[in-house]
Amino acid sequence: MYNKADVINLILNLYGASPMKQVFKHLHGLREKEKEIVHVGQANFPVTPAEIHEVIKEFKETPFYKDGWTLVILGWDWAPDTFERARDLWEMQDVKLKLLHIPPVGKLDEVMKKYKLDLSKVANFEYAFDEEVRKHLRFIEPGYVWLEVREDGLKVEIEIKDFWVRLPHGYEELEEEIRRRIKEARSDKEKQKYFLPLINYWAVDWNYDGEVFKHDFVSFDKKLGEGRVRVKASHTYERPGTYRVVVKITDIFGGEYIRRRDIKRDYS
Incomplete structure (x- = not known):
């Protein structure tokens, strides 16, 4: 299995985001044109309301929050009731928040093999996913x-x-x-x-x-x-x-x- 840093960079690349230049605990990447800050959830654990709360807390301490950027949380899985409780959180804390489901691991492996993509090049941003690949790996809003x-x-x-x-x-x-x-x-x-x-x-x-x-x-x-x-x-x-x-x-x-x-x- 891939290491944690490679997985985060793989997902950032697939989402069209770049790694953060500053070091943050929970904020992993950004999309400047869309004015989005991105957090990638852990591969083997569901995203929980507590995790979202911690990410929001760190995000609100940055200039990005003050400048009206959107916080995007990408998750492999979600704890029960997470989306609904997160909705309450962002309404209470005045945060622009977007939750998206990462494509399944099996589908990622399948597409990587089909298009002969090198993980190390993708994780190091030496290769950018093109639209032909992206159309098979969509980020979907959770239920x-x-x-x-x-x-x-x-x-x-x-x-x-x-x-x-x-x-x-x-x-x-x-x-x-x-x-x-x-x-x-x-x-x-x-x-x-x-x-x-x-x-x-x-x-x-x-x-x-x-x-x-x-x-x-x-x-x-x-x-x-x-x-x-x-x-x-x-x-x-x-x-x-x-x-x-x-x-x-x-x-x-x-x-x-x-x-x-x-x-x-x-x-x-």
Whole structure:
């Protein structure tokens, strides 16, 4: 297996970034034209919210943050809930953040062999990946769910505003096309047309006890990929208090996404 420095440089080169001239603990490269600073996650470990927090902390101490650059985190794998929690982090800390999934190791090896690429030359930036190679090795946005929570007195309503799951390898171009259409959609109904078929079912526990998840609300596709799940769930609590709400979404490939939120309700 390649050493850590070679792997980082390989990924930077593939992404079109150059190594940092200064020495940082977490910041590995930059793309000057795009005004991006790049962090490459470890090959054998998933990127976690704690890791993202440390990278953001170091990034905010640099002139790049003050000049409005974007922080890009490239990961081989992601700990559960990472994308959603990272979204909260960058909103709280006023950071432009982009998370992208690195192409699988097997695919990297396959393409390197097919095009007879020398790792040492790639890692030392003696060779730059051309577009013919890059089209086989795309950096894809990891899956996530965006929920909107509306509160009115003792009533709470949750709506799925956007949902995304990485498609199986080989569908990268379709994935990019669907994401483009979702971003360009002018209405919620247009967006739903693209993301609802990716949801198998979702459920809500309106008062999670920390041990057993109760399916207080459930909506599912009777026919896989039909896109007929309901996007809204609502509940009215009997009395004021603080409640932990947990939402589980299962995609059509069997992946599970979990969001937790503490809600304090009163009569106002």
